Amino acid sequence: MTGRKPGRHNRAFSTKRDLRIDAVDLTGREDCRVLDCFAGTGALWRAVRQERPLIDVDHIEIDRAVAVGGAMIGDNLNVMAGLDLDVYDVIDLDAFGWPDKQLALIAERRAGRLPVVTATCCGQLYTAVPRLVTDAVGIPRSWPPGVVSRGHEQWWDQFLASLGWGRSIRWRASRGGGWARYEVLVPPGADAGSPRGADRRGRAPSPSGSPPTA
């Protein structure tokens, strides 16, 4: 935890930090390389580095006004297109909404050797599920959006599995009409060990007041 009260972007901060420590440990490399695609001020990975000091983190942030020093500035989809993604052990998608396009890009570029991914996916109960997700899981376009929205978690699981991430270390929060999933996507063949961030079977511990926003 940082000394400051977490801002709106980093509520559930300690849960997110612990999941990222799990992600680093999953790689089996103390000096693993991380690509932080929604970097903000970099607070989250600074907190991880306090416990895993050998990690090497590259940051991408779209908003120059908040960006951590040294970040690559731009839309992460554009920036990732120009990077060699093979060098990263962990890719972090701490998104405001659905990081579906980023996941699809990573899965395509890293097919056969998926990285560990840390992801935040969040929304309101009745906001639309992205077309990329519904198409990937075979939901007919004729289905009413409200019906599709109600199954958002199931569709997200199926979407992740369709890309190759069939398992995750997961923590879910919900409050009011909003929800958030914080998770580590485990590549095939990796041993999830004993994660500290969440129950490895994906059961959601009590959110203990953490709001369902990124």
Ligand SMILES: C[S@@+](CC[C@H](N)C(=O)[O-])C[C@H]1O[C@@H](n2cnc3c(N)ncnc32)[C@H](O)[C@@H]1O
């Ligand atoms: C939930 S916050 C991440 C907070 C961050 N993990 C930290 O430690 O401060 C999401 C951040 O992603 C940035 N962002 C949103 N869309 C983006 C995009 N397409 N490419 C890069 N950054 C983006 C936002 O400006 C915001 O700073």
